[in-house]
Amino acid sequence: MSKPRTYQTEAIIIKKTKLGEADRILTLYTPHLGKIQAFAKGVRRPRSKLAGHLELLTYSLVSLARGRNLDTIIGSQTINSFLSLKSDLELTSYALYVAELIDKFTADEVENYPLFQLLLETLERLGEAGDKELALRYFELHLLDKVGYRPQLQQCVSCHLPLEPLTNSFCPSAGGMLCPNCSPNQPLTYPVSLKRPKSTTTISG
């Protein structure tokens, strides 16, 4: 049996790329198809009916028609536009950081339902009152776990010495903790204090 010509999926728009004068290639993260690229025809025209449902960081129910190379978006209905994230510049940048990490850490068309759930929950959490930094650190740690890189937390990922009870740093790109000697050499690190915030244990995942 051949695959149906059209299909529908929930999706979060994690990236958009301009194509030609009015079109875009969108990168969608879906619950059961993983990351897919899709052609969005005419969405940069002012009167496009689809455009509003296909904004970056929007959670939508998307209909697609199979194509030879790329599938084409033929319909879209917003489930959650995450307006609170888009109306605040700082929150937008946090959410875009989350979307970019999802894009960088995944290959096309590999289903990872727990990762979709993590993405959705993180966008929801960023839109709510609460500690945004904590939400981001929670996301980074669980992202590494869900894509198969469990972070190294017992020893320094650079010099491999056991971590001392000091303020060490978490480095997402290195995949774990860095001791105070090694962390200055890494561009993106987050100091981790010894006290474990109580709230981290209450977030389910």
Ligand SMILES: [Zn+2]
């Ligand atoms: Zn070290």
